[in-house]
Amino acid sequence: MARVAVTVPASAKRGEVIEIKTLAAHVMETGFRRTQTGELLPRDIITDFVCTYNGVEVFRAELHQAVAANPLIAFTTVATESGTLEFKWTGDNGYVATHKAELKIV
Amino acid sequence: MRAAALFLAAFCACTQAGEIPLAERRSGYEFMGRETRAMQDDDTTNPALFALLDGETLWNRADGAAGRACAACHGDAAQSMKGVAARYPAIVGAKPLNLEQRINACRVEKQRAAAFAYESKELLALTAYVARQSRGLPIAIEANDTTRPFIDAGRALYERRQGQLNLACSQCHDDNWGRSLAGTPIPQAHPTGYPIYRLEWQAMGSLERRLRNCMIGARAEPYAYGSPEMVELELYLMWRARGMKLETPAVRP
Incomplete structure (x- = not known):
């Protein structure tokens, strides 16, 4: 179940720096841990996160094993025009999560 | 060695301080x-957010042989569960039950469903959702x-x-x-x-x-x-x- 929570201001002034906060529900299993019987727990992590603003990439992150479970990614961008912010997380075992948010310039 | 001895002396000196005064x-x-x-x-960066969402789903989902959801009896949790977590563990019958046990008792007796295991995602989610309704209230x-x-x-x-x-x-x-x-x-x-x-x-x-x-x-x-x-x-x-x-x-x- 790919679930995410994204916080984007509903509106902003042109040229304003806006903060975007994202949270994705994910175990981020490192692949280094073992069970009590010694079996290795296979790696299961989010590997990439991308945010596009009206189709233009404004933020990208590569995630690795050291990132905590339920990764919180917060970043800023400049509000240039009204439009859509699209978020995409991809990871091991075919994990994909997407989210869209509308931003209005006032 | 000297540091360790000092630490030990300091540690011993402040034992037996007793119960913390209410105001402190x-x-x-x-x-x-x-x-x-x-x-x-x-609330948007608190990672417990996902447990609260799961808990809300469980609250509204019909379950067990009785085919009833928590919401079927208790209605809106924001109203019915307000203040409940602040009163638990509570004496039920002759012994105290904590909130998890109370939820499971309700599942077994009223929903006629299997009890959730301790520390299972479901039990933690439902407990967190119920307890969330008491946030800000005094214990x-x-x-x-x-x-x-x-x-x-x-x-x-x-x-x-x-x-x-x-x-x-x-x-x-x-x-x-x-x-x-x-x-x-x-x-x-x-x-x-x-x-x-x-x-x-x-x-x-x-x-x-x-x-x-x-x-x-x-x-x-x-x-x-x-x-x-x-x-x-x-x-x-x-x-x-x-x-x-x-x-x-x-x-x-």
């Missing part, structure tokens, strides 16, 4: 770093003729030395709170925000899980989940934190 009690929140506090304060455990024997039993366990390290809960949390243990601040052990999202666990966990952690740390054999001793200890700790505000779901380091 502080939530574990106040011992956390700025970033962790910010994480808890903002309301009263010492009266019914509760006093169990509170006293919990207090006795809290003050009893246990494990290979021969430590009582009170030696850290009453006598040495605010000092450091291996670089980590020792809080006063007030259960104000359970179930919590603990960064060390990378997951949600109950007060019993946290208590078992401390017992294992003192190299004692921890009591089983749901055992009478655990619930009595929980009841004592909640009584000890009476009047403090619930923060559920709290974030702890």
Whole structure:
């Protein structure tokens, strides 16, 4: 179940720096841990996160094993025009999560 | 060597401080770093958010042979569950039940469904969702003729030395709170925000899980989940934190 929570201001002034906060529900299993019987727990992590603003990439992150479970990614961008912010997380075992948010310039 | 001796002298000097005066009690929140506090304060960055959403789904989902959801009897949790978590563990019949046990009792008796396992995602989610409705309300455990024997039993366990390290809960949390243990601040052990999202666990966990952690740390054999001793200890700790505000779901380091 790919679930995410994204916080984007509903509106902003042109040229304003806006903060975007994202949270994705994910175990981020490192692949280094073992069970009590010694079996290795296979790696299961989010590997990439991308945010596009009206189709233009404004933020990208590569995630690795050291990132905590339920990764919180917060970043800023400049509000240039009204439009859509699209978020995409991809990871091991075919994990994909997407989210869209509308931003209005006032 | 000299430093160790000084530390030991200082440690011994401040033992037997006794119970913390009501006005000096502080939530574990106040011992956390700025970033962790910010994480808890903002509902959109508190990772317990997903447990709350799961809990809401479970609350509204028909389950068991009775085919009834929690909401079918209790309606809107925001109304019906407000203040409930502040009163638990509560005496039901002749013994105290914690919130998890109360939820499971309802599942078995009313929904005729199987009880959720302790620390299962479902039980933590539903407990967090129910307890969330009491956020900001003062803990309301009263010492009266019914509760006093169990509170006293919990207090006795809290003050009893246990494990290979021969430590009582009170030696850290009453006598040495605010000092450091291996670089980590020792809080006063007030259960104000359970179930919590603990960064060390990378997951949600109950007060019993946290208590078992401390017992294992003192190299004692921890009591089983749901055992009478655990619930009595929980009841004592909640009584000890009476009047403090619930923060559920709290974030702890």
